Amino acid sequence: MKPLILIANDDSISSKGIRVLTEIMAEMGEVVVIAPDTHQSGMGHAITMGTPLRVTETFDFGPQVKSYKCSGTPADCVKIGKHLILKDRNIDLVVSGINHGSNASISVLYSGTMSAAIEAAMEGIPAIGFSLCDFRADADFSHCHDFIIKISQQVLTHGLPKGLTLNVNFPEKSAEAPKGIKVVKQADAVYRERFAERKDPYGQPYYWMDGDIEHFDKGNNTDLDALAANYVSIVPIKYDLTDYDELREMQTWEL
Numbered sequence: 648m649k650p651l652i653l654i655a656n657d658d659s660i661s662s663k664g665i666r667v668l669t670e671i672m673a674e675m676g677e678v679v680v681i682a683p684d685t686h687q688s689g690m691g692h693a694i695t696m697g698t699p700l701r702v703t704e705t706f707d708f709g710p711q712v713k714s715y716k717c718s719g720t721p722a723d724c725v726k727i728g729k730h731l732i733l734k735d736r737n738i739d740l741v742v743s744g745i746n747h748g749s750n751a752s753i754s755v756l757y758s759g760t761m762s763a764a765i766e767a768a769m770e771g772i773p774a775i776g777f778s779l780c781d782f783r784a785d786a787d788f789s790h791c792h793d794f795i796i797k798i799s800q801q802v803l804t805h806g807l808p809k810g811l812t813l814n815v816n817f818p819e820k821s822a823e824a825p826k827g828i829k830v831v832k833q834a835d836a837v838y839r840e841r842f843a844e845r846k847d848p849y850g851q852p853y854y855w856m857d858g859d860i861e862h863f864d865k866g867n868n869t870d871l872d873a874l875a876a877n878y879v880s881i882v883p884i885k886y887d888l889t890d891y892d893e894l895r896e897m898q899t900w901e902l
Contacts, residue, residue, distance in 0.1 A: 676739065830881045
């Protein structure tokens with residue numbers, strides 16, 4: 648039997664990235680798409696509470712792919728998929744993306760793309776988040792195809808431990824093909840934000856946030872290093888944020 652693959656994202660159901668990912672996954676199994684009806688980048692692991700969720704079937708991916716748009720967040724989409732749309736079926740794999748823009752390093756904490764994958768991992772479903780280091784709406788994803796097939800097939804074959812998901816980032820398309828795949832650690836980096844103040848037509852201020860990433864971990868086998876060297880990066884991540892070294896240290900405190 649073909650594996651059942653659930654696809655979500657944060658760039659919305661109308662993004663190019665999810666269309667490309669759906670075409671690739673349809674080569675491997677039965678695909679169901681559940682994605683936000685509006686752009687949800689930077690939502691992290693937010694879920695909808697206090698307002699109703701609306702889920703509407705769409706027919707944007709052709710007759711072979713069941714697809715739905717959801718008024719909620721990326722994490723909501725995975726919850727809806729598991730507990731409503733596919734409640735009586737076993738989901739073999741959840742893939743999220745392909746995100747327009749990098750989710751390497753600290754971006755994983757802000758990413759709706761990765762939160763959809765992490766939500767699946769919390770449910771014990773093998774999951775992968777795919778992102779491309781190109782924010783453009785018409786980004787070129789053509790160099791991602793073979794890597795996505797290879798990585799997804801390995802996860803379907805070997806599985807993943809409960810609570811673990813893969814954060815996969817692709818370098819931007821260039822004249823040189825990616826050199827390969829590197830399994831690396833998450834870079835120690837932070838964003839240094841800037842806020843540009845502007846005025847609306849009524850003279851009231853509003854702000855646009857921008858910034859640059861500051862990398863403290865160069866040359867230390869990180870995702871940012873791999874991407875800079877034109878490799879596909881894979882970081883295995885867990886939602887358990889406990890610092891076990893500090894846990895043992897604090898257990899000696901007189902509390």
